[in-house]
Amino acid sequence: MDLSHFLGALTPANLAFALFGVVAGTVIGSIPGLTATMAVAVLVPLTFVLPPESALILLGAIYTGAIYGGAYAAILLNTPGTPSAIATTFDGYPMARKGQADLAISVACYASVTGGLVGALSLLFLAPPLSRIALAFGPVEYFWLSVFGLSLIASLSSGNLVKGLAGGALGMLLSCVGIAEISSDVRLTGGSRTLVGGIEVVAALIGLYCIPVLIEMVSTPARHLEPASDVRGIRFRDGALVAWRSKLNLLRSSVIGTVVGILPGAGGSVAGLVAYSEARRTAKPGQRFGEGEPDGVMATEAANNATVGGGFVPTLVLGIPGTPPDAVILGALMVQGVRTGPALFSQSGSIVYTFIYGLLIATCLMLPVGLLIGRYAYRSILHFPKAVLVPTVGFMTIIGTYAIRNSLSDVAIMIGLGTLGWVLGRFGYAASPIVLGLILGPIAEQGFVQAWTIGAATDELGAMFFGRPISLAIIAFTLLSVAWPAVRARRSAIRPDATS
């Protein structure tokens, strides 16, 4: 870890790769349906002719740009550009509706950069201990973590608890369609070949979020988003001030994102959710989460960009991909002859450290790039007439959905779920609980089945589920987040003058 590695990351070529990667990633991530995984996978062959560290820097920059880019569509179109940005819609879109989309985009940028830096720095200094924490998470912990996530759905739908839970249950039911991953049963397909592959998360995401928005856009002649006033630029200064005032939130969310990122299979969506919930739980009086609170956007964006650095911990240290883009990057490294896993830091230390510095530089570059691209994204969505916007977005959603698995089935499912989502929306059912149920359902099911199998085999069922320290901590958090709204309501009832 000496200066030469840092300088290695600063060569003009590597800087160019970092810049190109961040720009390309941000643009790709902002298009609903085009995920970070896709962005990375498409550009992998390009890296075969590059030296390993440049390849890694390029792929890492694309990855982090794409995770940030997902925020644009989340804020402006209520459609997460990538699954990691789901929680950004909670407050991002309400902010846009209130005419504060420009502020939302700039704080999202500051938050993403902060999260990305924390994640990358953790990777640099704390990779070995973090990887040990990752290994301590077994099937039981994953089960309780997804129960925690599902409980967050409930508490986030505090106005419509029953509907939120119903949505979550529907999502979990949908996740059962197709061939179960670990029991190889075929479920709920009704013999249909379309459904045998299951319901792909990104297709459901686009359908449930985007189609209702498009239908709504078509149904009223009013403009999609009104700017608060005729403010030029996107409020860099205001955004910076708001971000600075919430530095504790930013830091906490980044740490949450890093920790969730190191858990293989958890992903940016879970990180965003947990960070959002914590931010909400520790909200100051007067803050209205869910109605356009900048802290909500900052929490989720910091967390999901922190998963980039965090996800590289198990990838590089253990040779086990932390997130899907990491799996692609691992494959690319293997072709280059770089042996990831325990041997990596000792044998190819220079490659790793040059890469990490490159990732840090790319994250810093995301600040000017993100703010600039954000301004154009904001302007175009704001000023394009609906007649142009709706068909363009609709077209991109179809392309994006098809591109996931080159499967028309996915497009059919997307449109079907989208229509269902619109109908449900009219009855007060939000899309988020359904999508979160879809994501968390398999994690919960697998964790439960595996934990049960191990526990039953070793006759330690009770100790398995309730005797492990990390599990107990997660259970405690779950109970806390479920009980908190009730406690808070009690408190404010006792002291009515304390509420605003």
Place this chain on the structure above:
Amino acid sequence: MNTPRTFPSSLAAVLGAVALGLAGTVIAEVPEKQVEYVIPFGPGGESDISARLQQPYFKEKFGQDMVITYKPGGGGALGWSQLNDMNADGHSIMGINLPHIIIQPAQKEVGYTTEDITAIHMFHYTPDAIVVNASSPYETLADLVEDAETNPGKVTLSGSGKATANHLAQIRFDEMAGIETTYVPFKGTGAAVTALLGNQVKAEWGYTTVGATQGDQVRLLAVAMEERHPLFPDVPTFTELGYDMVGGAYRGIAVPSGADEATRTRWADMIAEINADEKFRQQMLDGGFAMLDVTYEGMEAFMQERSEEYLKTARDAGLVK
């Protein structure tokens, strides 16, 4: 122009153009343009890695790009059920895996049957291996077998999926050794290895590739090969230890059923040529893979043999009827 007199001549012109076009397709040799290599799994797995290792050699030997795309779902079933819908002009191929394409259709309605798959070449396999954590008390296979005999059902082994190569290996070995172990399915080799490294389970039914990627963190107790793997000269084969187990997960490629004989033999030759390249073989071996050379001619006999083996094991375990 649509008068009855000119219609026959314009029709002839159209038919002539179509005929020329078709003739052109038949005469041209694959690959004429970039080829698509569909992997029915997500990126990063063994199928992806072996395909990516082939990619540069394909470009070098045949001058065209090999574009790798993913179509995950149902443990491969989604991709295989859509294989015959792909373009049959010889520029689209799909990765196939044994035992998946034999076991899946036998178990349930998955949208394809084993006969639907036109296998062209099996170019490698990842030999089954029992992997333990470096800190494990098991030093040899005999230790594990002893523990399983004294504590039936308590020895937990992770593996990728159910009714997969890992699972079938566990069933066969338990039968041969007369023991009872518990198989814990995980989503993919990565998750199974994580569970092993975290000591959630006592051992893993994995492959030699796990030993290659994890290095000193793990120990292989035995490998299911005819001879010891060059990467692990100290690890005995199952045969040496008295268990007749040779095999693993086999991987190869298939073309859509609409592809003609010429295309099929062409692809078999192309893959065989890449497979014969010394540098390629070395790269694969360094990754922990084991090479195989089953071409189009020998495919039927190979599949028949494996079919019998897999289906018998699966039937005995009650996985298929």
